[in-house]
Amino acid sequence: MKLVAVGTVAFDSIETPFAKSEKVVGGAATYITLAASHFVDECGLISVVGDDFPTSTLDEMKARNIDLQGLEIKPGEKSFYWSGKYHYDFNTRDTLVTELNVLAGFNPVVPPSYKKTSFLMLGNLDPRIQLSVIAQFEERPHLIVMDTMNFWMDTAWDNLMLALKEVDVLTINDEEARQLTREYSLVKAARKIMEMGPQYVVIKKGEHGALLFHERSIFFSPALPMEEVADPTGAGDTFAGGFIGYLAKTHNTSFDNMKRAVIVGSAMASFACEKFGPQRLLELTQDEINERIEEFVELMDVEILIED
Ligand code: AMP
Numbered sequence: 001m002k003l004v005a006v007g008t009v010a011f012d013s014i015e016t017p018f019a020k021s022e023k024v025v026g027g028a029a030t031y032i033t034l035a036a037s038h039f040v041d042e043c044g045l046i047s048v049v050g051d052d053f054p055t056s057t058l059d060e061m062k063a064r065n066i067d068l069q070g071l072e073i074k075p076g077e078k079s080f081y082w083s084g085k086y087h088y089d090f091n092t093r094d095t096l097v098t099e100l101n102v103l104a105g106f107n108p109v110v111p112p113s114y115k116k117t118s119f120l121m122l123g124n125l126d127p128r129i130q131l132s133v134i135a136q137f138e139e140r141p142h143l144i145v146m147d148t149m150n151f152w153m154d155t156a157w158d159n160l161m162l163a164l165k166e167v168d169v170l171t172i173n174d175e176e177a178r179q180l181t182r183e184y185s186l187v188k189a190a191r192k193i194m195e196m197g198p199q200y201v202v203i204k205k206g207e208h209g210a211l212l213f214h215e216r217s218i219f220f221s222p223a224l225p226m227e228e229v230a231d232p233t234g235a236g237d238t239f240a241g242g243f244i245g246y247l248a249k250t251h252n253t254s255f256d257n258m259k260r261a262v263i264v265g266s267a268m269a270s271f272a273c274e275k276f277g278p279q280r281l282l283e284l285t286q287d288e289i290n291e292r293i294e295e296f297v298e299l300m301d302v303e304i305l306i307e308d
Pocket of ligand 1 (some may be wrong): 008011027028081126151220234235236237
């Protein structure tokens with residue numbers, strides 16, 4: 001398996017300033033694998049759901065060559081449930097409910113066919129589970145990317161620190177980077193995170209784009225200025241799926257290629273915002289993706305003469 005992702009497969013209820021949706025399919029790993037499936041032929045998924053999760057969604061995922069051998073379905077239990085409410089700027093949100101349900105007792109089992117994976121995406125999840133997944137690979141994956149959020153900083157700090165030591169790239173949003181490091185400056189925050197383990201840090205700033213840090217180098221990608229945002233839920237995970245999917249497709253983890261991966265991730269994230277839930281990622285065509293990446297190239301295109 002070229003790429004494996006672990007994370008939540010869930011139900012979300014979302015409220016934006018303009019609309020509300022009750023219980024749509026969500027979860028970090030749902031967004032990650034659907035985004036990555038546009039770049040790799042096969043993508044393994046490690047997660048757990050209850051028997052309340054719709055088989056039609058699982059069939060749609062299988063149809064996109066997402067391998068579900070690593071997805072445990074627990075009879076009689078409920079899937080992870082999250083509910084959030086966005087503020088007027090769509091960039092910040094409050095978590096209203098987090099029900100771990102089936103996730104509370106989850107002990108992930110990495111299927112034998114996943115054990116020689118080159119690219120591993122640890123979606124936002126209990127760091128205890130992230131660590132357990134890393135430990136089960138026969139050889140360390142070539143690249144491990146991890147995502148996390150404030151919930152785990154508040155509830156699982158020690159394991160979070162252990163997990164950070166094991167990964168190559170951390171993707172995190174700006175507010176969370178500040179919470180993790182107690183630094184307001186994102187440059188200082190990224191430096192502190194690199195001291196915690198990862199050699200690369202991506203700080204996502206919602207509609208203000210994303211920053212990639214490595215040693216003393218910084219790269220910035222804008223986000224696509226959009227006329228309408230339906231629902232930003234999953235944009236960060238979709239970014240991560242596009243980012244690692246592109247790296248896996250090109251099998252190149254140089255800093256220059258990571259810059260491209262940040263653009264690809266940003267392009268994929270813009271699609272995720274267009275509809276509630278992961279719907280848009282299911283319908284996307286390669287032509288649409290290429291056109292969107294082209295829009296990013298134009299957005300960043302500038303010639304400037306610097307006078308002596
Ligand atoms: P994002 O908007 O990219 O930050 O991710 C939103 C997704 O993360 C939603 O679909 C939720 O189901 C999922 N999620 C929310 N809270 C958690 C949590 N504490 N652990 C894992 N996944 C979560």
